[in-house]
Amino acid sequence: MSDSQEATSPVAGIGGPAACVCKVELRVSCKSLLDRDTLNKSDPCVILMVQNQGQWTELDRTEVIKSNLNPVFAKVLMLDYYFEEVQKLRFEVYDIHGAHSIGTRDDDFLGGVECTLGQIVAQKKMMKPLLLKYGKYAGKSTITIHAEEISGNNGYVELSFCAKKLDDKDLFSKSDPFLEIYRINDDGTEQLVHRTEVIKNNLNPVWEPFKVSLISLCSCDDERKLKCLVWDYDSRGKHDFIGEFYTNFKEMQKISSGNKVTWECINPKYKLKKKNYKNSGLVILSDLKLHRVYSFLDYIMGGCQIHFTVAIDFTASNGDPRNSCSLHYINPYQPNEYLKALIAVGEICQDYDSDKRFSALGFGARIPPNYEVSHDFAINFNPEDDECEEIQGVVEAYQNCLPKIQLYGPTNVAPIINRIAKQAAGKEPIKDASLYHILLILTDGVVTDMADTREAIVRASYQPMSIIIVGVGNADFTDMQILDGDDGVLRSPKGEPVLRDIVQFVPFRDFKTASPAALAKCVLAEVPKQVVEYFSHKAIPPMNPVLNSSPNSIANTPE
Structure with a gap:
């Protein structure tokens, strides 16, 4: 008996870790x-x-x-x-x-x-x-x-078969029946889909329920012909043929509460030779459960919004913004690396947010009016509403913010991760797939509060959010790789593992000569999988499931 599951298909990132197609x-x-x-x-x-x-x-x-x-x-x-x-x-x-x-x-x-x-x-x-x-x-x-x-657009079906009054093929005992299901391909060839277990010494067998993907069963074609064979098991491999019948998945789905689908099991040789031959028994489909395996697009098309937040590093190691050598220098002819990364990722995320309003935060600077160091401030200086209109609004807020702040330190990112995780958690338990958060952190160096950051990421892995960290500049980012779970499971200082791998880290310098699309493709490649993993773990379906369900025989469940 084989369990078949499907997966979503995020696109593989250029220059980044491979994403399962x-x-x-x-x-x-x-x-x-x-x-x-x-x-x-x-x-x-x-x-x-x-x-x-x-x-x-x-x-x-x-x-x-x-x-x-x-x-x-x-x-x-x-x-x-x-x-x-x-x-x-x-x-x-x-x-x-x-x-x-x-x-x-x-x-x-x-x-x-x-x-x-x-x-x-x-x-x-x-x-x-x-x-x-x-x-x-x-x-x-x-x-x-x-x-x-x-592909992620397929589901699987759970089938339960039994039989009654099968022919007895054994001399001193009853038959040991098993059932085989074959799919008839377009070229006429037959492909084994499933073979049940053997039920010993029983002419009225009840086989164990089994799961099979729809693409395996019928190539997602409800009317594709299926050939079903019933055999009497022989330990030497010389199984005795009991009978056969043909059906398709459309016919199987006629099953409803209290009603079962029944086929006569026919032995063609007996039918030709015996005048009064009716059948060699009955095979019954006693239950059918169709499970939907949801994809990223199922959630997006169901109305799930992606809320995008950017957090920008304003520590002193970036250099004086008035100096052309600074990573924050505003060149009127060419955007700096912070803006390039922000625009590349933000322009994709904005397609999934209906109101096109994005949170823009800063950390590591002294801010007005008292010029105290803050590791979590709105770059539009409006603590009541940190959102900006579209990506261009974020760019303008960033440019307007630079002359008003003093770059300082240290590089602490845990406060902002905790802030977004709290927003993602909401005040009430999450009951629907209406909102998912992406936090883009742009930093020029290794974080100072690594222990607190690891703890914050572990906590955040339980919420509907993903974290993308882009390393700007030429610093040694080796220690940042620990936050990306690709090389192992990230753990908190106390040893607690993340529930999901939600962090993707890339150095911007790897994409300096590539198009902005290459950076976005890499850092966003894992997001579709992360979205599906979160809602699947919580057993939350899309708000408007693609597959309609019958309350009696159909179960739509994310995997």
Whole structure:
């Protein structure tokens, strides 16, 4: 039984960490495997290995199929797919003897093949000969790998099947039935979607509910034909055919409260030979739950607003704004790095905020009227309303602010993170997906209050917000990488981990020669995933779900 889940598809950032474009499902089958067993046929299993930093490690493995040299495995192997990376894979086929560990004996090895995920995705269906050690062919053995892209716009369905009055195929006991579901592809080929467990000695089996993605079940085509087969299990692999029926997902969805969908299980040979033949039993769909897996666009199109806040570093290390060497110098012909980063990120965020009003804050300066140091002030000097009209309003507030303040220090960012986290939390528990916050921090150096900042980020990870930090200037930002969870889980000084990875840090100098779009693409690449992770964790659906639900049989749940 396999659980299939989908993911959102944020675009990969240029020059930044790879963002998962999508997930890919792999389905595996083999033909003409070597027979390693004396009395029976081999009991094959496929192990999927991935290469990381030159080392091969096991990612997943299929089920074991007893006594079969032409196995079609039901287990779905799922991987994240990165367009910009070479993802090396190795498929190894073993003959399993009992429960001992795989690979302990050379004679268990039936062959293997190496390839990249990109090759499989490009071909969609790839068949390769299996190779033994030293590149020797494993007879005529082949492995076939089918790839299917899983996008955020798909969901999964949970199906519950049972049967009644199945034909008895065993002489001294009752049949041991299992059910197989195949999808009929456009080219007429059949793809195994799911194989149930075997119910021993029972003509009225009730199989365990199972989940399968809609793209796997029917390629998201409700009317695509599905072929369903019922077998009597045989431990030697020679399963007896009980019967079959055809259906589609549209027919399955006719199920409603109190009503079940029933098919006659037909054995075509019996139907031709026996005059009074009716069927070989009934197969019943007793329950269907359709789960929606929400994407970033589902939340945005459902009305979720992105509120953008920028926090600007006004510490003395930036240099006197009146000096052309200062990072805050206002050049009438060219924006400084602070403005470039602000405009690049802000112009994208403003598309997701209906009122186009943005909070603009400063830290590390002495501010009027008393010129006391503040690490959390509105750059328009209006404590009651720190918002500016559109990005241009933020730019103007920044330019007007510079002559009125004294650059000072230290570089403390925890107060502003705590401020936005408090706003994101609101006064009442969050019940809908109406608002998400993005905090852009622009700084010229490593933060001074690192311990407080780590604590603030851990607290903020429980709120609907993301933090983007752009390092301006040529300082050594090595210590800032700790705040970006890409290399490990960020923890508070007390050891508490973040609930979600919400911080993205990049030095602006990496994008000096690139277009502003490249910076924005990099720093915003992870935001869609972070939005979905927050609302999914809280089990909050979009305000206007795309999928309509029936209260009796349909469940819309974020994953």
